[in-house]
Amino acid sequence: MATGIRIRTSTKDELTTVQAIxxxxxxxxNSRDPETGNMIPAFFIETVTIHHGDAVIxxxxxxxxxxxxxxxxxxxxxxxxxxxxxxSWQDSSGNTESKEAVIQ
Amino acid sequence: xxxxxxxxxxxxxSGAGIIFTGVGGLLKPILxxxxxxxxxxxxxxxxxxxxxxxxxLEVTPSDAISIGVHDLVENGxxxxxxxxxxxxxxxxxxxxVEKNPNPLIANFNLTPACAGFVATRIKVGEPSNIxxxxxSNDKLxxxxxxxxxVEGGCG
Numbered sequence: 001m002a003t004g005i006r007i008r009t010s011t012k013d014e015l016t017t018v019q020a021i022x023x024x025x026x027x028x029x030n031s032r033d034p035e036t037g038n039m040i041p042a043f044f045i046e047t048v049t050i051h052h053g054d055a056v057i058x059x060x061x062x063x064x065x066x067x068x069x070x071x072x073x074x075x076x077x078x079x080x081x082x083x084x085x086x087x088s089w090q091d092s093s094g095n096t097e098s099k100e101a102v103i104q
Numbered sequence: 105x106x107x108x109x110x111x112x113x114x115x116x117x118s119g120a121g122i123i124f125t126g127v128g129g130l131l132k133p134i135l136x137x138x139x140x141x142x143x144x145x146x147x148x149x150x151x152x153x154x155x156x157x158x159x160x161l162e163v164t165p166s167d168a169i170s171i172g173v174h175d176l177v178e179n180g181x182x183x184x185x186x187x188x189x190x191x192x193x194x195x196x197x198x199x200x201v202e203k204n205p206n207p208l209i210a211n212f213n214l215t216p217a218c219a220g221f222v223a224t225r226i227k228v229g230e231p232s233n234i235x236x237x238x239x240s241n242d243k244l245x246x247x248x249x250x251x252x253x254v255e256g257g258c259g
Contacts, residue, residue: 015219065209070225071224076217078217
């Protein structure tokens with residue numbers, strides 16, 4: 001499974017905007033493998049946690065109806081350039097992935 | 105000799121303690137995921153999903169929320185959506201698609217540091233109302249927008 005988290009940040013007037021793409025197939029469980037004809041089981045990111053430094057600033061609960069390779073954007077205040085923002089996810093099979101980015 | 109052996113073992117034990125604390129510290133941020141409301145995500149109607157997800161709370165329509173989504177979407181598998189709100193003390197933003205098999209799509213729990221804004225991309229199975237529910241000051245407010253979908257995205 002190819003995974004990865006891409007994070008881009010920008011800060012303007014004390015408001016930091018984060019844009020991220022979390023690489024994940026987000027299978028709904030309703031589709032078939034075109035080659036074998038077998039159902040592809042549901043497999044998707046369930047929870048996402050965002051840290052600014054050590055503090056949790058946002059958590060997300062997702063269903064399988066978030067699109068493949070989910071895009072997430074949000075804004076928050078109180079960050080300086082050089083602080084870190086960390087995005088961590090856990091999927092329906094218990095896999096986790098986490099990535100930290102320096103705020104621009 | 106025996107004393108030396110004991111000392112050595114005690115060093116080992118304290119060393120192991122440090123290693124375990126170290127690993128525990130690293131795992132902590134990864135394990136800090138919120139409990140998931142499975143019943144709400146499995147609900148098959150929007151009213152059931154809301155009743156399970158926000159028990160005992162009523163939803164009031166509000167002009168202070170805007171949903172940014174195209175009126176006509178060709179590919180229902182990737183529908184960009186933005187939710188903005190001017191409401192104060194926003195605790196959560198929740199996105200529901202009424203006609204999807206499980207209408208509850210995504211919930212975002214915000215803290216006071218966050219602006220009232222989230223954007224993501226969702227799957228919409230057939231033409232449907234999309235509702236954004238915002239929890240503010242322990243009350244629920246919502247806005248709904250209809251989206252026409254040419255090719256459904258729940259396959």
